[in-house]
Amino acid sequence: MSYMTALHCRECGREYEPGPLHVCEFCFGPLEVTYDYDGMRGKVTRKRIESGPPTMWRYIDLLPIAGDDPIEMGTGFTPLLRAENLGRELGLDELYLKNDCVNPTWSFKDRVVGVAATRARELGFTTLACASTGNLANSVSAHAAKAGMDAIVFIPSDLEQSKILGSAIYAPTLVAVNGSYDDVNRLCSELAGRYPWAFVNINVRPYYAEGSKTLGYEVAEQLGWQAPDHCVVPMASGSLYTKIWKGLTELHRLGLIDEPHTRMSGAQAEGCSPIATAWMGGTMNIRPQRPNTIAKSLAIGNPADGYYALKTMQETNGAAAAVSDDEVVEGMKLLARTEGIFAETAGGVTIAALKRLVQSGVIRRGERTVVFITGAGLKTPDAVMGRLAASLDIEATVESFEAAKREVDARVSAAPATA
Amino acid sequence: MVRKRVRFTFEGDLVKDPVIWQMGRDFAVVTNIRMADVEERYGWVILEVDGEPDEIDRAIAWAETKGVRVDPITGDVVEG
Numbered sequence: 023m024s025y026m027t028a029l030h031c032r033e034c035g036r037e038y039e040p041g042p043l044h045v046c047e048f049c050f051g052p053l054e055v056t057y058d059y060d061g062m063r064g065k066v067t068r069k070r071i072e073s074g075p076p077t078m079w080r081y082i083d084l085l086p087i088a089g090d091d092p093i094e095m096g097t098g099f100t101p102l103l104r105a106e107n108l109g110r111e112l113g114l115d116e117l118y119l120k121n122d123c124v125n126p127t128w129s130f131k132d133r134v135v136g137v138a139a140t141r142a143r144e145l146g147f148t149t150l151a152c153a154s155t156g157n158l159a160n161s162v163s164a165h166a167a168k169a170g171m172d173a174i175v176f177i178p179s180d181l182e183q184s185k186i187l188g189s190a191i192y193a194p195t196l197v198a199v200n201g202s203y204d205d206v207n208r209l210c211s212e213l214a215g216r217y218p219w220a221f222v223n224i225n226v227r228p229y230y231a232e233g234s235k236t237l238g239y240e241v242a243e244q245l246g247w248q249a250p251d252h253c254v255v256p257m258a259s260g261s262l263y264t265k266i267w268k269g270l271t272e273l274h275r276l277g278l279i280d281e282p283h284t285r286m287s288g289a290q291a292e293g294c295s296p297i298a299t300a301w302m303g304g305t306m307n308i309r310p311q312r313p314n315t316i317a318k319s320l321a322i323g324n325p326a327d328g329y330y331a332l333k334t335m336q337e338t339n340g341a342a343a344a345v346s347d348d349e350v351v352e353g354m355k356l357l358a359r360t361e362g363i364f365a366e367t368a369g370g371v372t373i374a375a376l377k378r379l380v381q382s383g384v385i386r387r388g389e390r391t392v393v394f395i396t397g398a399g400l401k402t403p404d405a406v407m408g409r410l411a412a413s414l415d416i417e418a419t420v421e422s423f424e425a426a427k428r429e430v431d432a433r434v435s436a437a438p439a440t441a
Numbered sequence: 442m443v444r445k446r447v448r449f450t451f452e453g454d455l456v457k458d459p460v461i462w463q464m465g466r467d468f469a470v471v472t473n474i475r476m477a478d479v480e481e482r483y484g485w486v487i488l489e490v491d492g493e494p495d496e497i498d499r500a501i502a503w504a505e506t507k508g509v510r511v512d513p514i515t516g517d518v519v520e521g
Contacts, residue, residue: 044515045514045515049476050446050475050476050487050514052515131520152520153518153519153520154519154520154521155519155520155521156521157520157521158520158521176519178519203519204512206519207512207513207517207518207519208511208513210518210519211513211515211518214518221518223518223520224515224518227515258520258521259516259517259520307478307480307483307485309450309452309483310450310510310512318521319520319521320521321521322516322517322519322520322521323517324448324512324516324517325516325517326515326516326517327516328516368521
């Protein structure tokens with residue numbers, strides 16, 4: 023059952039019909055979905071949720087769709103893994119990884135696009151659109167294919183072939199725009215107002231963003247209906263970060279968990295860190311940046327939800343960390359080496375930021391900490407190419423193998439012991 | 442006639458230059474400041490610009506040559 027009643031402006035509170043709108047006409051504040059929480063109380067129960075499908079749609083009552091016919095691709099309810107090895111290495115007693123690499127298009131974007139696409143179809147749209155350099159384009163293309171909708175995906179013309187492949191396979195209309203990142207931004211903002219398409223992160227953004235709440239719901243449910251003590255979340259626009267917190271507070275509002283005292287910390291790459299920079303500078307004024315980092319999936323220089331992310335950080339006594347590209351690669355390698363998870367660069371950012379926050383004492387040893395891994399490593403193989411151990415090249419003889427093995431054993435015994 | 446909403450960001454000495462006034466004088470556009478936050482060395486302005494589409498584009502391109510950063514008011518829409 024739907025409990026969505028309206029859209030409202032986050033700044034001035036004005037209400038709007040829940041249509042394809044994203045900005046307040048009066049103050050230009052972002053619009054957010056209004057729910058009838060009183061109506062949910064007593065009806066949206068743990069039992070009802072637990073009897074739902076093993077996907078993010080088990081939380082359908084808490085999502086902004088009018089009907090009960092979501093575009094179901096098996097997204098969500100991804101594993102929450104106890105990371106004992108990584109925890110031991112970093113000095114944390116209770117560390118978990120929320121592994122969103124295992125979604126249908128291998129990133130958390132399937133959550134937001136799943137909601138946006140479903141709502142767009144309800145609103146009568148037949149075309150999904152987006153501007154993206156990777157994960158978002160993959161997910162929009164796949165959801166359109168599943169839903170029998172058209173997809174139109176704008177990409178910068180210099181985007182590598184390997185990144186185009188993950189979208190092209192679903193047969194969207196791919197438009198390669200000859201221009202800079204800023205040019206693509208500007209063009210798509212204009213086109214969103216001109217064509218009858220659902221631009222998932224523009225005119226249906228209020229619905230799109232709500233999909234990220236499901237990460238908060240899942241973590242709480244998987245921890246036995248308890249909020250964690252600390253979350254470490256990658257930040258691009260800042261939306262994912264704020265919505266995970268919103269998910270936890272909604273569960274409390276409905277009486278499904280105790281009041282969360284979760285500290286929300288955010289991770290960015292130094293080469294695109296407008297939110298972290300503002301946080302560390304002690305200002306709520308976010309200065310746009312020109313992205314220059316290998317963590318392309320987090321490269322948003324002018325983050326739409328940056329201000330709200332800073333507010334959440336303040337409210338929850340969290341923190342932000344910005345890490346170098348070298349740390350990103352080391353973070354990817356550390357996660358793979360200790361927990362067997364190959365994450366994309368955003369995962370490297372988050373693990374490196376986790377390490378930084380532990381070392382600086384922000385995250386304490388005893389805090390039950392959840393780190394969000396939002397995309398799979400095969401999407402960004404270039405980041406680690408050439409930075410991994412080479413293979414042992416041998417002849418097809420036992421002697422050749424044993425000679426190589428002796429060399430490796432000697433190298434291992436000469437290496438300094440790690441803690 | 443169309444209306445475009447953009448966010449201008451000014452850094453450093455540019456804060457002191459009357460860029461918006463000059464844009465309205467040198468191009469056939471009408472500017473309307475809807476929101477702003479300007480400090481000594483940094484500021485942003487949400488601006489409505491009315492005019493013919495080509496003239497608006499020319500006016501905004503000129504502002505960029507003066508060093509103003511121009512963004513959509515919704516933030517970046519190109520996502521990874």
